Amino acid sequence: MTDSAVIEVSDLRHSYSSVEALRGVSFSVPRGSFFALLGPNGAGKTTLVHALCTLLRPSAGHVAVAGLDVRRAPRDVRRTLGLVFQEPSLDDRLTVFENLVFHARIYQVPRRQRRERAWAVLELVELQEWANAPAGNLSRGMKRRLEIGRAMLHEPSLVVLDEPTTGLDVQSRRRIWEYLERLQRDYGVTLLLTTHQISEAEGADLVAIIDRGELQALDCPSTLRQRIGRKLINLQIRDESFRQSLSERFTGRCTQRDTVLQIEADDPDELLRELVADEERWTMVDSLEIVDPSLEDVFINLTGRELRDRTADGMR
Numbered sequence: 001m002t003d004s005a006v007i008e009v010s011d012l013r014h015s016y017s018s019v020e021a022l023r024g025v026s027f028s029v030p031r032g033s034f035f036a037l038l039g040p041n042g043a044g045k046t047t048l049v050h051a052l053c054t055l056l057r058p059s060a061g062h063v064a065v066a067g068l069d070v071r072r073a074p075r076d077v078r079r080t081l082g083l084v085f086q087e088p089s090l091d092d093r094l095t096v097f098e099n100l101v102f103h104a105r106i107y108q109v110p111r112r113q114r115r116e117r118a119w120a121v122l123e124l125v126e127l128q129e130w131a132n133a134p135a136g137n138l139s140r141g142m143k144r145r146l147e148i149g150r151a152m153l154h155e156p157s158l159v160v161l162d163e164p165t166t167g168l169d170v171q172s173r174r175r176i177w178e179y180l181e182r183l184q185r186d187y188g189v190t191l192l193l194t195t196h197q198i199s200e201a202e203g204a205d206l207v208a209i210i211d212r213g214e215l216q217a218l219d220c221p222s223t224l225r226q227r228i229g230r231k232l233i234n235l236q237i238r239d240e241s242f243r244q245s246l247s248e249r250f251t252g253r254c255t256q257r258d259t260v261l262q263i264e265a266d267d268p269d270e271l272l273r274e275l276v277a278d279e280e281r282w283t284m285v286d287s288l289e290i291v292d293p294s295l296e297d298v299f300i301n302l303t304g305r306e307l308r309d310r311t312a313d314g315m316r
């Protein structure tokens, strides 16, 4: 393991009876970085995260967190981790403050520091005024903020967030992102986030694209976008035979989403000149735009499928 890596995964494999959920995944995450694991439902993200968090014993391969082997030192690994999972995990009957103190006790934070740390994280996620309210009275977004604060109580070096904004409204999501950025910037914490939402991965230092249990790519978002190299032309064409003929001409460099045909072009201007010159066909083009590739385009390019395909509006 390199000194600067907080997570080191090599040739990780896991099967649930006949389902191969992870098929030999390897990567490392530098200390202090924001790492996003992007993939559709069923890609293997949760299996990977559970192996990292010692919640699952992988079939084969090696995982180390902060230099500790997850098989040999699971307790020590858990102490270096802050966890925020999809399912709510607060005790609704306890107050906000009691939830924090209880967690601090479980994580063996020294007794005299528990209350002080609890106030510090309440301040971090701006929930001081709610300290004495039952956790059950909080909104969904506030509960998630409290869970993020709670994950920081024992001062972990890595915070793992499994789809932390699923089911939250736009405003709550934005707020959660502010806190996560603060954790990374002010506390030097490494963030590992799993998501199937492209927008959440765009701001990461490093993005791993996972599909069907395999890592398809691993790089910073800008480098991933550059992999496509070419510009993309989005053409909305109402005539199916025209769409068909362009699809055949640009086989392998063309994707269709409803009536929009997306073509990877080495020289977009040349293609446009040609389209405009054919008057009859040009009238069939309802709209046209030239865009830089997005992470979603990278995903389609790598897997031949849309990330959204298996989700409903990006939410479950």
Ligand SMILES: Nc1ncnc2c1ncn2[C@@H]1O[C@H](COP(=O)(O)OP(=O)(O)OP(=O)(O)O)[C@@H](O)[C@H]1O
Pocket: 016, 017, 019, 020, 021, 039, 040, 041, 042, 043, 044, 045, 046, 047, 048, 196
């Ligand atoms: N307990 C289990 N038993 C059998 N198969 C499982 C089990 N858990 C996951 N799988 C299968 O393993 C594969 C990977 O699932 P996993 O939950 O890791 O993916 P994911 O990327 O986290 O998806 P999601 O975003 O839906 O949670 C899927 O095909 C899934 O159906």
